[in-house]
Amino acid sequence: MTPRTTEQFEQMRSESKSKIMAAALELFTKQGFDTTPISMISKKAGVSTGLMYNYFSSKDQLLEEMIHEALEMSKKGLAEISEIDDPFVQIERFVNKTIYGMRKRQTIFMSKLILLIQVKPNPSPEMVLLLKEYNLNAYNTLENIFEKMELENPELEARLLTAILSGFRLQYFLFKNDFQFDEMYELVMERYTDI
């Protein structure tokens, strides 16, 4: 959720590798995985086509590594939320970041990427596992918050909020700038601050 990409990528050993991944991220999310040729990625990254195979064994493996990266980044975002004490602030921060973050380039990339796997043909079991694990992690984080808030059924509440936010994301993808950020934010928060 929290895009701290620059730092992330800079930690990578090779400059070229990070350039390739950055180019691929942008292209895959803008044009789709199957419809983006390697040659286009390498061109955008400013390296040769063959070089990709020094870092990734195949196009599929490149995607897998990107997914991994994206989920790691999102986990960091969750971890940040966890460190806050007040559960109301936590939830406020989480919802805020998620909804208003939807229009951020980086976030769009990430979430499209994640959507991508869900409709991907035969996603590798590892990827599905990664994704499930990430979701469960998110559920747990939210569950803990809702427990502190003493909501009746923290587990279900976690699933509900997750559903709402990913549903909103789909709406945003379809309606783009017609999506009513403020209203949606208020509507969601109402449930937790209502008294």
Add this chain to the structure above:
Amino acid sequence: MTPRTTEQFEQMRSESKSKIMAAALELFTKQGFDTTPISMISKKAGVSTGLMYNYFSSKDQLLEEMIHEALEMSKKGLAEISEIDDPFVQIERFVNKTIYGMRKRQTIFMSKLILLIQVKPNPSPEMVLLLKEYNLNAYNTLENIFEKMELENPELEARLLTAILSGFRLQYFLFKNDFQFDEMYELVMERYTDI
């Protein structure tokens, strides 16, 4: 000697077309659009590869026609709901149908298909329009119901419910049978029956 009658030809055409569309539906949703070759569709449909082009001018156009059909079906479902008088029954029926219907083979196909376009690279403007139109139609239906229920902000409520349900669908795709249908149903309905 005598040529077939117009009716006979019509019959043949409609049968072949259906076979092709059914095969494509299953394959596209299982394996994705770009990763399903025409040859695989025709093989599954039990016809020759070239025949597809008697009915659809391209693979893209085949998809478009499938989306169209899927949305028509969904619209019918909405129309049925509209005819009910009691708004609580309406909403109950709608949520019930949507949540418990998620497991249905046909529904899975359709909704994956629709998800497909949202992630599709360069979806044709016609498809996007179709999809937007369908969504607005759904919003309106729900808005009317919420008005009758005298909720504070019917429009936003419509968007919220839509978001929740499509969010659940994503969860279902990921967690399959671990998805807790009954609990989710109760959780959603609570918002409307709560007194």
Add this chain to the structure above:
Amino acid sequence: MTPRTTEQFEQMRSESKSKIMAAALELFTKQGFDTTPISMISKKAGVSTGLMYNYFSSKDQLLEEMIHEALEMSKKGLAEISEIDDPFVQIERFVNKTIYGMRKRQTIFMSKLILLIQVKPNPSPEMVLLLKEYNLNAYNTLENIFEKMELENPELEARLLTAILSGFRLQYFLFKNDFQFDEMYELVMERYTDI
């Protein structure tokens, strides 16, 4: 050279056959042989695709028959010229008909068709023979005329005039309406009336 098509075609046994040939003539000359599908011919002719194979064993054979037809027609034109007594009138009539006839739809068709074989891949030996025979026939007719006119070398004169006129046809194809009919006509005739 003389288009007496209508009569010609009406002599054919079957109405459908003539419709097919007429449609093919127009399409082949407008769009080329390889780039005109049978289906397009039959559509234009208003008959079914399969019907073509009642009359012609293949697409190639259809072309062959058309060439034959075209050459027959041209021969008739030559025969008409032969019947005239005065050689000056003969040549005048021949050149006039050829040059001013170039813009006639029917003639354009015919001559493009004939050009077509000369660039056609592996034209059947029969077609080449037909074409040679026709050319020799034309040479002979002109040769006879030039003999009567007491030109020095009637045979070569015949080849020269033929070359000029087919060269003009190429110019006409390229420059269309910018081709100067009157000037060209005068220029050619000068050679024979010059005294």
Add this chain to the structure above:
Amino acid sequence: MTPRTTEQFEQMRSESKSKIMAAALELFTKQGFDTTPISMISKKAGVSTGLMYNYFSSKDQLLEEMIHEALEMSKKGLAEISEIDDPFVQIERFVNKTIYGMRKRQTIFMSKLILLIQVKPNPSPEMVLLLKEYNLNAYNTLENIFEKMELENPELEARLLTAILSGFRLQYFLFKNDFQFDEMYELVMERYTDI
């Protein structure tokens, strides 16, 4: 280990491109454009099928580039003629080159190629323009010569000579070795040396 230098790559590219164009020239002129598959070209050129698309964006574009090259060569021939002083020598050289050059393999290819476009269905506007431009260029060159020779109507004379020569080419294509080169040469030159 060290990548090839730019020059090495340039060398490789230019060699491959030449091989492809040479093979295409021979095949297109022998068998026609539509009836020569890419696979046949690449086989003859001794390269893989896909390689063609590294150098030409399509089969049509390959043809276009070949036409361009052919016309450039012809233009060079015209330029050489232009540099001669004596108009009688100029015309002698031009006619000689054209008539006796007709037998040359290379020339046959080129002129069939050019004929090809004139009969080609929907030739690209660029190609037609190229061809027109080339013809006008040839007309001008001849016109200048005829002016120096003080012929009555230099422009028409240019068109006439062009027509004769292209007409002869057609005759040569049909009659091959039966074409009477010497006689035709004399016959044409008579017009200009005739005192």
Add this chain to the structure above:
DNA sequence: CATGAATGAGATTTCATTCAT
């Protein structure tokens, strides 16, 4: 005679991947 749905071979084109340097 006539129909047009169906076939399937073959054409063009794309692109992940390899490899010599």
Add this chain to the structure above:
DNA sequence: AATGAATGAAATCTCATTCAT
């Protein structure tokens, strides 16, 4: 670590031809 020419399998699409009626 890097280059990009070359490969060739595979995808989409076209169309002459067949055939049941």
